[in-house]
Amino acid sequence: MGNRFFTSIKTGLADIGYIWRKEYVAVFRDMGALLFFFALPFAYPLLYAFIYNPEAVYDVPLAVVDNSRTQLSREMCRRIDASPNTKVLSYCANLDEAKELMYQRDCFGILEIPADFDKKLARGEQSPVVFYSDMSLLLNYKNFLITLTDVSLDMGRELQSRTLTGATPAQIDMVTNPIPAFSFTLYNPTGGFASFVIPALLIVIMQQSLILGIGILAGGFYEHRKLRHYYQHREKIRNNILHLVLGKAICYYSLYIVTTMYMLHIIPWLFDYPQLGSQWEIYAFMAPFLLSSIFFGMTLSVFVRERESVFLIIVFTSMIFLFISGITWPYDRMPVVWQVLGSLIPSTWGVEGFVRMNTEGASIVDVKGPFLHLWGLTIFYFITTCIAYSYQIWKDKQRKRTEAVSDTTESK
Amino acid sequence: MGTFTTGPKILWQVIVRELHQLVSRPIYLFSIVIAPLISYAFFLSLMANGLPEELPTAVVDLDHSATSRNLTRQFTTVSSLAITTEYASFYEARKAMQKGEIFGFIIIPPSFEADIMANRQPEVSYYTTDAFLIPGALEFRSFKTTTTLAAAAAVQQTLLARGEYERDILPQIQPITVDMHPLGNPWISYSIYLNNTFLPGVLGVIILLTTIFSIGSEIKRATSREWLKTADDNILLAILGKLLPQTLLFFLMGALCQLLLYGYFGFPLQNGIGPMLAAMLLFVMALQGVSIFFICMAPSLRIALSMGGLFGVVSFSLAGISFPAEAMYPTFHLLTDILPLRHYFIIYADQALNGVPLYYSRIHYMALFIYALLPLPFLPLLKRALHRQVYVA
Structure with missing residues (x-):
């Protein structure tokens, strides 16, 4: 009894090993698969890193229409120009001239200082300045908003202190700023765009390259009617669907060990992105992510009837997967439909977990939720993969049988 | 051809x-x-929705006075924030941020009320995460606006107590204002x-x-x-x-x-x-x-x-x-x-x-x-x- 049990395990492992080896051969003979498994994960992170490497936006140009032309209005322009966020491109004679600059896209905002700017301040009235901002890019608008708020508050404070004649600087500070507030931007102190988006992109690229690679292999298999290799000529060992699925998955998993280290360790280190988490814990977290992505890809691959159609089916989903992960729009502020669909995509939990660990320094215990979700998805997609493969094999056998029947009838 | x-x-x-x-x-x-x-x-x-609203936010109130609770209430009125929890320490709040329960938190120091009364400038600090850029930026903006307004309210109280006219107070607190026109997309x-x-x-x-x-x-x-x-x-x-x-x-x-x-x-x-x-x-x-x-x-x-x-x-x-x-x-x-x-x-x-x-x-x-x-x-x-x-x- 015990002996038979061990023999069956031995056959099973041998079978898995056999398929694993076969799959290596298939992968390394297929230029398309190699492109997706190796070239894509290697090149895309570098490309994105170079594009976003400047991280923050500095010196957004604006035009000034200074109708006041006083010491105070010039002081305001000087301070705006001095801010790292913005720069004064030109001093225009009138609004039309400034508009012309904006039409040419030479500047993205216009500051108009009214003629009575100085007079109003002297009279002790509130004195507004007008700002027109182009809204095609919110990062430019953000820079304008921050600079203008800071400059107007600072100058206001100084004006206010002038009225307090005879007060000591400490007293002035006390009166003008009774509750000083300090802001701390955690985990991405410069508010850098690359530090924010690249970690999420890495995870999505990893998942998409896996799906594409698995898809192109499966498409080739289907196209060349090689499905029978799944169940023929393997009489010595058992034709078990579990062995087939596991053998293939182990092959893909092993291919992605180096890729994972490159993408999740070397790339953030090379470009100096936030890297607070323990690397070993990140790798532990990646295990269910890779497995669920592999099984997700294997399940999707039954829809691929032709090698190249995988491009048409998968590539456009990359943007959707990136957004559904909640990196830009908070996950729990999405419509419920997308939350449900998003929870079925491995990258949603992968991005959440990786960003929390890598960027925010969470431990694997803190990302227990995403971690367990990924294991859940692994099991779910493992089952769907088994069903999909069994169905495909059954269908293929069926087709063989009808072809065989038609052959015999024709020969008669 | x-x-x-x-x-x-x-x-x-x-x-x-x-x-x-x-x-x-x-x-x-x-x-x-x-x-x-x-x-x-x-x-x-x-x-x-145009903008995500009611982002989960926490308050660490170390003072527990009427004034600190009043400040907390001011945060609850901001549409982009939702004060969901109150933590006892910075550590707890930071942990919650790492777990993804909140996108930002504010710390009100102990003896906040007493310091205001005595003109000792109590420091309020706020923490946001820019690992998630949009929620982080929204939290930052809301915190900044609210703390600035709170400070202005305090100045206003002092000036009123000194017997200044209400109409003269606003120009003193904020002499220069910016009339912002986000062209074409005023809702951001x-x-x-x-x-x-x-x-x-x-x-x-x-x-x-x-x-x-x-x-x-x-x-x-x-x-x-x-x-x-x-x-x-x-x-x-x-x-x-x-x-x-x-x-x-x-x-x-x-x-x-x-x-x-x-x-x-x-x-x-x-x-x-x-x-x-x-x-x-x-x-x-x-x-x-x-x-x-x-x-x-x-x-x-x-x-x-x-x-x-x-x-x-x-x-x-x-x-x-x-x-x-x-x-x-x-x-x-x-x-x-x-x-x-x-x-x-x-x-x-x-x-x-x-x-x-x-x-x-x-x-x-x-x-x-x-x-x-x-x-x-x-x-x-x-x-x-x-x-x-x-x-x-």
Whole structure:
């Protein structure tokens, strides 16, 4: 009894090993698969890193229409120009001239200082300045908003202190700023765009390259009617669907060990992105992510009837997967439909977990939720993969049988 | 060139042949109709609110006085924040942030009330996470506004107590104000900001891949010679006949996108729909031009599709529609200018958002048009490949 049990395990492992080896051969003979498994994960992170490497936006140009032309209005322009966020491109004679600059896209905002700017301040009235901002890019608008708020508050404070004649600087500070507030931007102190988006992109690229690679292999298999290799000529060992699925998955998993280290360790280190988490814990977290992505890809691959159609089916989903992960729009502020669909995509939990660990320094215990979700998805997609493969094999056998029947009838 | 009388007839034959192919393979239905529809539905419903509201936020109140509770209440009134929890220490709050329970928190120091009363300037600090940029920025803005207002309220109390008139107080607290005009998008809606170019971007990826796929498939399925024969061995007629039905379909999908954006959702459209529809038509043709160019250069379906995919996906980053092109390295500026999405983006910003006279967008319309003509000199390369009819896996 015990002996038979061990023999069956031995056959099973041998079978898995056999398929694993076969799959290596298939992968390394297929230029398309190699492109997706190796070239894509290697090149895309570098490309994105170079594009976003400047991280923050500095010196957004604006035009000034200074109708006041006083010491105070010039002081305001000087301070705006001095801010790292913005720069004064030109001093225009009138609004039309400034508009012309904006039409040419030479500047993205216009500051108009009214003629009575100085007079109003002297009279002790509130004195507004007008700002027109182009809204095609919110990062430019953000820079304008921050600079203008800071400059107007600072100058206001100084004006206010002038009225307090005879007060000591400490007293002035006390009166003008009774509750000083300090802001701390955690985990991405410069508010850098690359530090924010690249970690999420890495995870999505990893998942998409896996799906594409698995898809192109499966498409080739289907196209060349090689499905029978799944169940023929393997009489010595058992034709078990579990062995087939596991053998293939182990092959893909092993291919992605180096890729994972490159993408999740070397790339953030090379470009100096936030890297607070323990690397070993990140790798532990990646295990269910890779497995669920592999099984997700294997399940999707039954829809691929032709090698190249995988491009048409998968590539456009990359943007959707990136957004559904909640990196830009908070996950729990999405419509419920997308939350449900998003929870079925491995990258949603992968991005959440990786960003929390890598960027925010969470431990694997803190990302227990995403971690367990990924294991859940692994099991779910493992089952769907088994069903999909069994169905495909059954269908293929069926087709063989009808072809065989038609052959015999024709020969008669 | 076909003769004048037979030219249109041959073209019609190729069009009919292409229409048969389009309806006979489900993959075309998926990529031309279903994939764009999925993308429209996703992006438009995702950001339907314009801005995420009620972001979970925490307060660490170490003072527990009437004044500190009053400050906490001021935070609860801000629409973008929702004070969900109160933590006992900085450590707890930071842990909650790492777990993703909150996007920011504020710390009110012990003896906050007493310090205010005694003019000792108690320091309030707020922490936001920029690992998630949009929620982080919104939290930052809300915290900054509220703390500034709270400080102003305190000054106001002092001034009132000194017997100043209420009308004189505001100019003292904030002598200079900024009258901000966010042109075209006063709601600072992310939906307006992103969807206007993201949806055409996704459509662009689909156009690139579908066009390359449909031409490459002819070689792969060994039907390219027959295709050329239908076109009387005229490569120009062959390409035109093949792509015109797709141009029409993709333009209709693009027009549907604009109908949703400017009609149903009422996004800003300053200069009317005409300039935008024209831009969409040219955008579709430009991408088809780029696709033909790729397949001329690399008649291997896989390589050409990879190039098309790369071009389409990288357009999102390189076109400067989220991260400004002006802020990228100068090396990338040249690359930015060769992307059709970049020109579509500027036309949108000019014509729909800002209402700039058409004259200023002329170069970008021209650029898109040139893209449509780009593959013309390379067509002989494609013709040779179509005759050879060799498929490289």
